[in-house]
Amino acid sequence: MSTTIGDDLPQDKVQVSRRSLAKRALVLAATTGAGGYGIFWDTETIVSTHHRVVVPNLASPCTVVQISDLHRSWCVSSSFIDRCIAAANRHRPDIVLLTGDFITAHTSFMPSCARAIQQLHAPLGSYAVLGNHDYASDNWLGAPIIKAALRNVGVEVLVNSSVMLRNGLRLVGVDDYATGEPDTEKAFGKVRQRDAVLCMTHNPLEFDVLRGYNVTTLAGHTHGGQIDLPIITDLVLDKRSKYLRGWFHSQHWPGKMYVSRGLGVLGIPVRVNALPEIAVFHLTPS
Numbered sequence: 001m002s003t004t005i006g007d008d009l010p011q012d013k014v015q016v017s018r019r020s021l022a023k024r025a026l027v028l029a030a031t032t033g034a035g036g037y038g039i040f041w042d043t044e045t046i047v048s049t050h051h052r053v054v055v056p057n058l059a060s061p062c063t064v065v066q067i068s069d070l071h072r073s074w075c076v077s078s079s080f081i082d083r084c085i086a087a088a089n090r091h092r093p094d095i096v097l098l099t100g101d102f103i104t105a106h107t108s109f110m111p112s113c114a115r116a117i118q119q120l121h122a123p124l125g126s127y128a129v130l131g132n133h134d135y136a137s138d139n140w141l142g143a144p145i146i147k148a149a150l151r152n153v154g155v156e157v158l159v160n161s162s163v164m165l166r167n168g169l170r171l172v173g174v175d176d177y178a179t180g181e182p183d184t185e186k187a188f189g190k191v192r193q194r195d196a197v198l199c200m201t202h203n204p205l206e207f208d209v210l211r212g213y214n215v216t217t218l219a220g221h222t223h224g225g226q227i228d229l230p231i232i233t234d235l236v237l238d239k240r241s242k243y244l245r246g247w248f249h250s251q252h253w254p255g256k257m258y259v260s261r262g263l264g265v266l267g268i269p270v271r272v273n274a275l276p277e278i279a280v281f282h283l284t285p286s
């Protein structure tokens with residue numbers, strides 16, 4: 001099994017629309033005036049974060065782009081999803097990983113989401129795991145529709161399984177911690193000692209189950225809090241705040257995990273101190 005080390009690299013410049021700039025200015029003025037915290041609301045500025053990850057046994061460097069929590073819905077437009085995909089493509093990824101929550105509640109939003117995803121360019125392929133909102137959509141009947149939509153646009157869905165990519169990287173997908181049937185033993189069943197490995201799952205709480213696996217895992221789900229206010233976010237998110245965003249390293253086992261803030265929003269079109277994120281991982285051999 002592989003050992004990986006993640007290092008944050010300098011963040012990309014952000015893409016800001018004029019509407020977004022105006023909204024930021026208004027909200028920044030309101031919030032600084034009201035509370036003096038300097039916080040702002042923004043659902044449209046996409047930030048790319050960069051991370052160096054050393055993967056033993058990897059044959060050659062490659063670029064992995066993670067897209068998470070698109071949440072296509074009444075408050076996440078198809079034009080925003082299009083911008084997310086275009087932003088991902090600009091990083092010229094070798095591999096794209098989509099870590100769940102493609103829609104919020106209704107699969108009627110999936111066709112437009114899938115049309116955008118079809119525009120992804122990744123020579124080694126695009127791969128996905130489903131999130132809790134995918135499973136719960138259409139009164140718990142939506143998952144097969146979402147899987148089919150993804151497969152129709154060339155995205156392979158991993159459910160407790162792995163795939164060996166052409167560059168020798170073994171990619172593992174673990175099912176959702178809360179609403180799926182996660183089975184790490186099954187997911188890692190084909191992993192061999194000398195494999196270069198990367199893992200993905202939707203809910204970061206799966207990290208606690210992944211103890212014993214010396215691997216880097218990419219997750220989403222939390223939206224970085226979405227509305228990230230001191231104390232309030234911790235109280236509202238309770239257990240989830242344990243793995244809210246960024247890198248996590250356990251003191252007790254060697255695996256590591258990165259939690260993306262994701263791109264869409266849940267419930268209301270508001271993000272505070274949690275800008276939409278595309279995470280770019282520069283994988284290098286040890």
Ligand SMILES: [Fe+2]
Nearest residue numbers: 069101221266
């Ligand atoms: Fe989500």
